[in-house]
Amino acid sequence: MILDRLENSARYESLGKRFAQAFQLLRTGNLSAKEAGSYEVDGRKLYYLVQTYVTKPASERRFESHRRYADIQVVFSGREMMGFTQVKGLDVQTPYDDSKDIMFFGTPADYTELKMQAGEFVVLYPGEAHMPQCQWEGPAQVSKVVFKVLIGD
Secondary structure, X not given: XXXXXXXXXXXXXXXXXXXXXXHHHHHHXXXXXXXXXXXXXXXXXXXXXXXXXXXXXHHHOOEEEOOOEEEEEEEEEOEEEEEEEEOOOOOEEEEEEOOOOEEEEOOOOOOEEEEEEOOEEEEEOOOEEEEXXXXXXXXXXXXXXXXXXXXXX
């Protein structure tokens, strides 16, 4: 997991070609002006989702993880809390769905709270469980982009 500000994103381009493409697009592509939806950059090897939503209490959210894709989640406006922990030892609620590259878990008693504001991003690798879209001191309208970066080929 990496948590940083968007203006520092160039230092993470060394993570790989697809990460470099994503970070360059984040800095130059005016993605916050796009309509909500899914956009391909390099087919299904690199694509992104533009999202808008109102954060919910953590008790109404679930932890999720992926096996094939890393996430780069960037908050453009608003703020949210994201739960973070490792997958090992979590209680599986919904088994892995290969077609969607996702599985869901119950909320553990102890996890790290990542408090994200506009201009911040987090990189989440396969096997790192996260619970996005949670309230941080009350509901907030959030505009966000989530890049899906295929790990390997």
